[in-house]
Amino acid sequence: MRRAQRSRQETLTLRRQLIGSSCKLFYPNDPLKIVKARGQYMYDENGRQYLDCINNVAHVGHCHPDVVKAAHEQNQLLNTNSRYLHDNLTDYAERLSEKLPEKLCTFYFLNSGSEANDLALRMARQFTKHEDVIVLDHAYHGHLTSLIDISPYKFRNLEGQKEWVHVAPVPDTYRGLYREDHEDPATAYATEVKNIIERAHKKGREIAAFFAESLPSVGGQIIPPEGYFQKVAEHVHKAGGVFVADEIQVGFGRVGKHFWAFQLQGEEFIPDIVTMGKPIGNGHPIACVATTKEIAEAFAATGVEYFNTFGGNPVSCAIGLAVLDVIEKEQLQIHATEVGNFLMKLLTEQKVKHPIIGDVRGSGLFIGVDLIKDQAKRTPATEEAEYLITRLKEEYILLSTDGPGRNVLKFKPPMCFTMEDAKFVVDTIDKLLTDMEKEHMNQEKTSTGST
Amino acid sequence: MRRAQRSRQETLTLRRQLIGSSCKLFYPNDPLKIVKARGQYMYDENGRQYLDCINNVAHVGHCHPDVVKAAHEQNQLLNTNSRYLHDNLTDYAERLSEKLPEKLCTFYFLNSGSEANDLALRMARQFTKHEDVIVLDHAYHGHLTSLIDISPYKFRNLEGQKEWVHVAPVPDTYRGLYREDHEDPATAYATEVKNIIERAHKKGREIAAFFAESLPSVGGQIIPPEGYFQKVAEHVHKAGGVFVADEIQVGFGRVGKHFWAFQLQGEEFIPDIVTMGKPIGNGHPIACVATTKEIAEAFAATGVEYFNTFGGNPVSCAIGLAVLDVIEKEQLQIHATEVGNFLMKLLTEQKVKHPIIGDVRGSGLFIGVDLIKDQAKRTPATEEAEYLITRLKEEYILLSTDGPGRNVLKFKPPMCFTMEDAKFVVDTIDKLLTDMEKEHMNQEKTSTGST
Incomplete structure (x- = not known):
């Protein structure tokens, strides 16, 4: 049955009535109603086009026809649980194993992703017979009870830290404990974990696992120094724990050079x-946990079944396969490297021009721009970042912030993002920052004039 | 890209190589490879048709064209997160609220469903500021860390019972503590919770929640005595806790007379x-939590966002709406009542004929047939049930068992299940039980003859 389209205001009113207010909207003061999307573009109810710089879920592009087709073909044939044999499940596992x-x-x-991290936690504990978990500060690993416990980003605002959770400093060489001037930040940060x-x-207490996003996202689009994971893994293994790489935000070729972000640490790190x-x-709601034979066997040794009603159904696997096909067919990893490098270059040029840009960091189409109030203290430019995001929306560009200071512009667009898109967004940022600087100078003049 | 179809044996070999062995197969000694399904029928790689009596996930029938169409139309248009306004989300919430x-x-x-129960647990705790949970024995509420803790079906085989978990007896009037001969089993079972x-x-300790499936499924297809939930809710509310009705297996009109199974307890129970x-x-992977304004507000009062990446996306909501449309358009609730009543009647006739059938219970298309070794002790006929299931598969009927004794045949077919299907499956059960009785008599004769 077709339903009547409501005005944006009506939809907003209904949403406030019916949906829990813990579920937040982007631009809460003036939220967008999006009705259509394609590639890297989204469209509101009036047909206005927005450039999407943030939706890493729409990985190969919003509504990619190959993915939509794969879903439709399989939906017409069969969608059932994984207690029956099906080629999509095994083909998909095989394809992922090749990566x-x-x-x-x-x-x-x-x-x-939350279900995946919860399972990883269960497995780590079952395998090691230990309980404790080490996580990076500001980390977010999911919305489930067990994951809020290992997400400082969440638990600091809730019940606080459990006795089995240990928080390690973020290996952030721009505003962390050991910075770009440190001779060996990888070792220094790893030693913190050892301590x-x-x-x-x-x-x-005994360590079951070290959990980290391969590139901490909510933590502020951080690129850990090369070699850090290897050294941490050494300490963690020595303690009988396992290393869990959370690739939920950053996997599947986003970093360009590699299919997985953990590979940025060096090919020998596993x-x-x-x-x-x-x-x-x-x-489409899919997630996956990949692990070693030993861990899988320890997990199975309890004899307790792991059954996930929808997990690994033929439709989800067909979609997963189609996404891998598109990444390969459209050479999206190479594309992410080229466009990402170009975007980094343009942003780095802006850094020279605008003192508010403290740092530009990234890999492929995962880029962070750290906005600061001053060069000396690197104070997060929180309000300025928020203002910029709001102004960008008026220019039909969707960008957002991350990091504990909510001052890091985060780029993680659909992988079909182009050089033209990169140029457009950086030109617009340049224009807006120039305007902000002028306004600031005018305000200073006015206030100087009035004293 | 099209992939070559593998033989069943090849798929099985690959599955054993690649998929964690905790993920079990139906009929593990001779698993089925299913490649197609429609309505209440599934088809293996050789085109053989199986009658599906168990897949309650394929609720309105496998690959229902209206649901497939709704998914495809929305997949072509937009699939994004719920941080943007979208009519599908609010329309769907509105439609569910009407139910x-x-x-x-x-x-x-x-x-x-696991994500839903985990959120319910978080909400109950946030709202009540209490920690403890009361669950029914043998209950299963999901595969997550937090839910294994409240699932005796699982935790009894793992780390055991947490100090904040309390197990109440299943309100099973056939083989539970208080039976059909008790004058008021509802009150008696509720008093157990009070104690x-x-x-x-x-x-x-303080009670945050009482969790129960409205009809305990894994517990053995149990129909709690009417009034039990009201009385339990009274005790739980008095203790400052909340009542969580898990409708994951049994909601959406399956019980026929009502849209929700908890309504079997009487219209006044909420x-x-x-x-x-x-x-x-x-x-399609969807789930939902519905609650009161008060609980939602207490949950939001922490200020902590609840964000679920895929939850409430326009595709999931379009599919959810299509399922509701089909239930109404095809009058599946009335259908479930009619076919369910007919199936219950046929099974009850068999009970007279076959002493192995101890009890036939159910509502709509949720039916349990309790197989017993003897009338006096009602000893679960575990091996007989398993044998029957295997023989039914050879007759192209998919049925399975539940209950702590794995002796309860569970019917929860797609809602399009027909009178003819009911007749076919009961006729086959009749034939198989008759055969089993003959074999048993022959064995007895032989053993008597040889002594």
């Missing part, structure tokens, strides 16, 4: 568990 | 939180 180091050869399919383990041991979500199904 | 008591007017959308609360209070999953999207 991963050989060691990560056992797969579990689920419906969300945490030692303190835990002294309390009689996590014990990898979790996948968001981009994996281009918007 | 529920007025009090349950705030909605959250997620990807799986648990009192014992908890004595230990200084839970504080209702969780939905499985049938809600006919196989």
